[in-house]
Amino acid sequence: MIKSQVPEYFRKRRDSLMKANSAAAFILPANPEYVRNNDVHYPFRQDTNLYYLTGFDEPESCLVLAPTGLESPAYQVVLFVRERVREREIWEGERYGVDRSAKIFGADLCFPIHELGKQLPGLLKHAESVHYSLGRDAETDRVVLRALEEQRSSQGRSGRGLLPLLDSRPVVGELRLRKGPEEADLLRRAGKVSALAHKTLMEQVRPGWNEFEVEALVNFTMRKNGSERLGYDSIIAGGRNATCLHYRANNEPLRDGDLLLVDAGGECDYYTADITRTFPVGRTFTSEQAQIYDIVLKAQKECVAMTRPGLTIEQLYDHAARVMMEGVEALGLLKVPAAKFISEAGHKALFPHGIGHWLGMDVHDSGIYKLGGAARKLEAGMCFTIEPGLYFQPDDAQWPEKYRGIGIRIEDDILVTPEGCEVLTAGAPKERAEIEALRAGSR
Ligand code: GLY
Ligand code: MN
Numbered sequence: 547m548i549k550s551q552v553p554e555y556f557r558k559r560r561d562s563l564m565k566a567n568s569a570a571a572f573i574l575p576a577n578p579e580y581v582r583n584n585d586v587h588y589p590f591r592q593d594t595n596l597y598y599l600t601g602f603d604e605p606e607s608c609l610v611l612a613p614t615g616l617e618s619p620a621y622q623v624v625l626f627v628r629e630r631v632r633e634r635e636i637w638e639g640e641r642y643g644v645d646r647s648a649k650i651f652g653a654d655l656c657f658p659i660h661e662l663g664k665q666l667p668g669l670l671k672h673a674e675s676v677h678y679s680l681g682r683d684a685e686t687d688r689v690v691l692r693a694l695e696e697q698r699s700s701q702g703r704s705g706r707g708l709l710p711l712l713d714s715r716p717v718v719g720e721l722r723l724r725k726g727p728e729e730a731d732l733l734r735r736a737g738k739v740s741a742l743a744h745k746t747l748m749e750q751v752r753p754g755w756n757e758f759e760v761e762a763l764v765n766f767t768m769r770k771n772g773s774e775r776l777g778y779d780s781i782i783a784g785g786r787n788a789t790c791l792h793y794r795a796n797n798e799p800l801r802d803g804d805l806l807l808v809d810a811g812g813e814c815d816y817y818t819a820d821i822t823r824t825f826p827v828g829r830t831f832t833s834e835q836a837q838i839y840d841i842v843l844k845a846q847k848e849c850v851a852m853t854r855p856g857l858t859i860e861q862l863y864d865h866a867a868r869v870m871m872e873g874v875e876a877l878g879l880l881k882v883p884a885a886k887f888i889s890e891a892g893h894k895a896l897f898p899h900g901i902g903h904w905l906g907m908d909v910h911d912s913g914i915y916k917l918g919g920a921a922r923k924l925e926a927g928m929c930f931t932i933e934p935g936l937y938f939q940p941d942d943a944q945w946p947e948k949y950r951g952i953g954i955r956i957e958d959d960i961l962v963t964p965e966g967c968e969v970l971t972a973g974a975p976k977e978r979a980e981i982e983a984l985r986a987g988s989r
């Protein structure tokens with residue numbers, strides 16, 4: 547769809563970036579398009595940083611933010627885009643083209659993408675450094691490196707070398723880490739739609755369905771309710787498949803008596819949710835499943851309750867690990883006390899992943915986790931997941947047979963607020979009684 551305008555916040559983000567990095571140029575190319583076979587492509591999604599700074603969603607494009615050396619305007623916005631070619635538009639759809647891109651996306655200058663190499667050296671004239679992520683696309687790397695050399699040699703006998711080249715990702719990532727009000731709204735929307743999709747599964751899934759039928763219902767419900775695509779491939783894991791953390795095959799039938807772990811989140815205008823729920827394929831949890839579920843839920847709810855500015859994700863991990871291992875110990879499953887089990891890293895057999903990650907436009911969003919070697923303190927506006935889980939590997943003989951093959955994760959999306967936090971995915975049921983009530987009504 548061709549947009550007629552984009553919100554003002556894109557310009558504000560560019561201003562913030564360039565104010566914090568005043569003599570730096572940024573070169574942010576579109577994501578490459580990947581061919582699946584013959585004339586068929588994988589779905590295209592714009593490079594997140596390019597979208598974050600422009601709202602521009604076409605492939606074969608590049609944003610350059612170039613310092614002018616003047617007080618005002620301190621930098622120029624330059625877009626390189628595909629030209630309008632009638633033959634291509636008949637096959638692939640309408641393009642913005644050079645003139646419209648400048649107007650709609652607020653670029654000072656706009657050129658056809660094939661002019662990137664020609665224009666870059668001049669655009670770098672007032673830059674003291676260049677932010678560009680090397681190594682993603684060999685052809686663009688070559689264009690950028692040649693432009694750096696041309697910029698250097700254009701200065702005559704200056705004795706200077708190439709401009710320093712820095713990765714753009716951590717710098718833009720720091721901006722993206724703190725969400726503005728418009729971002730919080732989109733994350734709220736994504737959380738709501740995704741929670742509804744999980745609830746719909748609890749109402750409709752039946753024993754005998756294949757995992758891919760569940761996946762289809764997730765896709766349908768997300769899209770029917772306003773999410774244009776998913777933020778990542780859904781994990782639809784019945785029974786022991788749930789003990790594979792990033793299970794992706796999604797192609798086995800569901801059996802009554804097993805659990806179903808679903809990890810799925812939809813995007814709303816490039817902001818994604820990331821939710822996991824685990825519920826019985828049949829009507830009720832078995833007693834072993836219920837025991838483990840209650841332990842994970844206790845850890846998850848306590849972590850949510852603790853979250854506030856000043857806390858670290860590491861503290862949440864430690865808390866979840868302790869609560870879950872004490873729970874497992876209370877079931878008589880540990881040969882050593884929980885604290886010793888954790889200090890010897892034994893708990894990693896049951897809880898092998900972290901407690902969560904930054905969330906935003908990417909499911910594993912940008913932002914540095916440690917500052918000066920220490921875990922970063924949460925601040926209002928940061929968004930992340932809380933997702934403890936327990937996974938009894940089917941072949942791990944240290945656990946009684948009846949627990950093996952149980953995999954449970956409960957994952958919510960959390961926005962840190964000045965007073966504490968907001969759970970963006972609260973619409974997805976996680977209380978065992980509520981889930982069982984929904985399952986009871988499922989047939
Ligand atoms: N959906 C992947 C994750 O939870 O990190
Ligand atoms: Mn996650």
Ligand code: MN
Nearest residue numbers: 809820821822
């Ligand atoms: Mn997830």
